[in-house]
Amino acid sequence: MSQLPLRAQLASALGRTAATLSRATGRGDGSVIGGRVGLLLEPDLLRKLAADRRLALVSATNGKTTTTRLITAALRELGDVASNAFGANMPAGHVSALSTNKAAPYAVLEVDEKYLPEVLDTTEAGVVVLMNLSRDQMDRAAEIWLLAQKWRRALDGKPAHVIANCDDPLVTWGASTAARVTWVAGGQRWREDSWCCPECGGPLDRKAADWACRECTFHRPEPNWVLDDEDVIDPRGDRWRLNLKLPGLANRSNAAIALATAEAFGLAPHLALPRLREVTSVAGRYTTVERDGRSLRLLLAKNPAGWLEAFDVSSAERPIILSVNAQGPDGRDTSWLWDVDYRILNGRPVQVTGERRLDLALRLDVAGVPFTLRDSFGQAVASLPPGDIDVIANYTAFQAIRTEFGRAE
Incomplete structure (x- = not known):
């Protein structure tokens, strides 16, 4: 140039x-x-x-x-x-x-x-x-x-x-x-x-x-x-x-x-x-991080369409942690949670955390999906046995997890 x-x-x-x-x-x-x-x-x-x-x-x-x-x-x-x-x-x-x-x-x-x-x-x-x-x-x-x-x-x-x-x-x-x-x-x-x-x-x-x-x-x-x-x-x-x-x-x-x-x-x-074919991770998406014998696969989902795709990638055999915030980059309005069909999670151990965990908990309760509410992401991880775990989080929750567990390209 x-x-x-x-x-x-x-x-x-x-x-x-x-x-x-x-x-x-x-x-x-x-x-x-x-x-x-x-x-x-x-x-x-x-x-x-x-x-x-x-x-x-x-x-x-x-x-x-x-x-x-x-x-x-x-x-x-x-x-x-x-x-x-x-x-x-x-x-x-x-x-x-x-x-x-x-x-x-x-x-x-x-x-x-x-x-x-x-x-x-x-x-x-x-x-x-x-x-x-x-x-x-x-x-x-x-x-x-x-x-x-x-x-x-x-x-x-x-x-x-x-x-x-x-x-x-x-x-x-x-x-x-x-x-x-x-x-x-x-x-x-x-x-x-x-x-x-x-x-x-x-x-x-x-x-x-x-x-x-x-x-x-x-x-x-x-x-x-x-x-x-x-x-x-x-x-x-x-x-x-x-x-x-x-x-x-x-x-x-x-x-x-x-x-x-x-x-x-x-x-x-x-x-x-x-x-x-050389691309394996994108700003932390799809990255797997290790913590105390647990392998956490990180998936980003910020709206109903994104959650649909995250469920497609997520493994039905794994326990799952869901984390939702509502800060500026996420959008303050969490009403979109009601457009997501969470019934696909039935039968999996579900942990719920994030700043707006109560909003998500109500949505799961209405959908008939059993879950456990956790005060922090670290608490949610520690509550699950060693092994493979899927994590779905919206934007600022995802970034907080990456900061705590190590950023990846």
Whole structure:
């Protein structure tokens, strides 16, 4: 990329210094404070740092951190890649990521759904990846059809190449104004937020993966890429067996999106796929940590769609610890717990902890799922016998567990 102007160089350097101090003093990983300092000194720093790079923006309600990591892994076949690997997905985090790796010719940035229009306008990214939309943090974000509408407006008239999941009607609607779209049939297990047509409000008829509005012409586009169980079928009809180390259907969907995105950058599937197979953990997700003879597998779930995917990965033979908070990053409103079908946990030893453990306890009681309430996560762990344990936690609860039991990449 071209040389930054002097003011931008100074802002970038001071931001990196702030990030280093944050890490050294144990206040955080520096991925936000460094960007805030840089933007304070040079408000246009993100635009300047993004210039002359081949850049992809990745946005969704669920899976954007994992998909960002997978795309980043694939593109390293082409060269150095800057990325916000730990999920700082607003402009300050983007500045930190790009500032940390100023020379990288490629960049992949996870973007909060609400911030996508602003970040796209600022960076003029060449590729935009859109995967799913479902209700999440309703006290902070708008209704999801409003987010999809903002995506439509942001993409209208932009030259960006969009990679979009055509199985999600809201994503399809949000992406449909783009100049160029590659459609991926990545699946949509959580459908409770997409039974109505976003174009006219009519009912959607859904048959297997296909969907169409009963009252207007809005329908599922023909996919270019298709996830078929363990395989991905590319636009030429070739099958690629995934064989990922990351577990679950959701991650196979993420990988299908990543392969399509890699090809948008000119990287063929046979070169991208080995890179995807090297990814074993994403910001602590799916990591196993050891404590006193117990192996704890950490799963993140922050909304009903995420809990559905976590249950898919979780093992029915293992006891399970559930931990829920309601701090700012989680959203203060825990009413979404009532949209999760917890009956799948029947028959397993269930431990409940977290700041909002009583909210979760009431939900489990109504669902008829036996559980034991614990005052702390450590107490929950100690109460279970040595062996394998699954842990499902929402965002700040998950981060607290990682801090206590050791952070993993």
